[in-house]
Amino acid sequence: MIEKRSWRAGFYHKTGYSINCGIIWPMYVLGIETSCDETAAAVVKDGHIIVSNVISSQIDIHARFGGIVPEVASRQHLLSIIPVVDHALKQASVTLGGIDVLAVTHGPGLSGSLLVGLNTAKAISFSHGIPLIGINHLEAHIYANWLSLKSPSFPLLCLIVSGGHTDLVLMKEHSEYDLLGSTRDDAAGEAFDKAARILGLGYPGGPAVDTAAESGQPNLDLPRAWMKGTYDFSFSGLKTALLRIKQSGQIVDVNDAAASFRQAVVDVLVHKITDAARKYEVNQIVLSGGVAANRLLRNEITRRSNVAVAIPPPFLCTDNAAMVAACGYYRARRNKFHGLDLDVKPALRMA
Numbered sequence: 001m002i003e004k005r006s007w008r009a010g011f012y013h014k015t016g017y018s019i020n021c022g023i024i025w026p027m028y029v030l031g032i033e034t035s036c037d038e039t040a041a042a043v044v045k046d047g048h049i050i051v052s053n054v055i056s057s058q059i060d061i062h063a064r065f066g067g068i069v070p071e072v073a074s075r076q077h078l079l080s081i082i083p084v085v086d087h088a089l090k091q092a093s094v095t096l097g098g099i100d101v102l103a104v105t106h107g108p109g110l111s112g113s114l115l116v117g118l119n120t121a122k123a124i125s126f127s128h129g130i131p132l133i134g135i136n137h138l139e140a141h142i143y144a145n146w147l148s149l150k151s152p153s154f155p156l157l158c159l160i161v162s163g164g165h166t167d168l169v170l171m172k173e174h175s176e177y178d179l180l181g182s183t184r185d186d187a188a189g190e191a192f193d194k195a196a197r198i199l200g201l202g203y204p205g206g207p208a209v210d211t212a213a214e215s216g217q218p219n220l221d222l223p224r225a226w227m228k229g230t231y232d233f234s235f236s237g238l239k240t241a242l243l244r245i246k247q248s249g250q251i252v253d254v255n256d257a258a259a260s261f262r263q264a265v266v267d268v269l270v271h272k273i274t275d276a277a278r279k280y281e282v283n284q285i286v287l288s289g290g291v292a293a294n295r296l297l298r299n300e301i302t303r304r305s306n307v308a309v310a311i312p313p314p315f316l317c318t319d320n321a322a323m324v325a326a327c328g329y330y331r332a333r334r335n336k337f338h339g340l341d342l343d344v345k346p347a348l349r350m351a
């Protein structure tokens with residue numbers, strides 16, 4: 001078991017551990033994530049070593065409805081949050097007394113779901129005197145790339161591609177972001193989910209389209225929205241084109257249709273990010289978010305980029321709390337703590 005430490009407002013004292021310029025080493029961060037349909041908790045050491053990582057997925061519950069039902073999601077978080085946090089601490093062989101910082105997602109996401117994670121974190125923070133940090137879920141996705149032995153090198157370009165967002169971000173330093181472009185309509189993950197529904201591939205749609213596409217040929221003529229002169233994206237026209245083709249009975253093989261759709265999304269994502277990487281002369285490209293688990297996207301970006309590419313393993317691309325803890329570590333090193341008046345921000349943006 002990791003030993004207990006005491007904490008006083010704005011000042012750390014940790015028995016048996018070294019304190020260097022206000023930085024605790026080693027530092028154990030407990031991350032909590034409940035922004036959507038995964039209840040997750042994780043313990044991360046020094047910002048990059050995953051000591052435990054527990055995820056309770058609600059996929060089976062929402063599959064019946066063909067998508068996430070917000071009220072059902074928040075009720076399920078309520079049932080799962082305490083067991084999930086307990087499990088993460090046990091898996092890490094640590095008690096709350098051994099946790100130095102508590103990092104919790106406070107936006108963006110479903111308000112009812114965010115409230116469960118945030119209020120749990122506040123209660124733990126208050127009762128155990130553990131400093132609290134609210135984390136932007138999108139920023140946490142980027143920090144999944146720090147959960148490895150080799151940290152990414154700045155300046156870097158990050159593509160956040162999830163169910164709710166498609167953002168291209170220039171990151172010059174920790175916590176320094178320039179938003180270069182975003183989707184103007186559907187996010188890439190949302191487009192994959194809608195395509196799966198059109199093709200009858202079930203829920204969750206992204207992995208289903210990806211798997212079907214592996215056995216198909218991209219032989220359908222689908223449009224690409226290049227949004228010339230910008231780093232913005234648009235995927236709703238592509239989804240509508242797929243729907244029209246389906247309604248006109250032109251789809252002979254569903255795997256070919258899935259492969260064509262996946263190719264169209266990936267072509268645009270890879271073109272934009274490689275173009276921006278050249279323009280901004282970055283050292284590295286990093287991918288993050290659920291769609292970064294997509295097999296074609298992973299292969300194509302690696303093949304077509306002139307600079308190093310980092311992509312988290314698929315289990316760290318989708319929602320998890322290890323990425324929240326990793327982000328919390330870099331915030332803590334800059335003394336960016338929050339008070340107990342921290343609130344949820346369902347519409348929080350990247351920059």
Ligand code: KG4
Nearest residue numbers: 162163164189206207290291293294318319
């Ligand atoms: O990051 P994430 O787990 O949750 C959000 O923050 O939104 O992303 C979930 C999204 C869903 O839309 C899901 O269909 C998509 O990521 N996704 C994929 C794949 N795995 C997950 N999309 C395409 N290919 C995949 N392999």
Ligand code: ZN
Nearest residue numbers: 162290318319
């Ligand atoms: Zn996410």
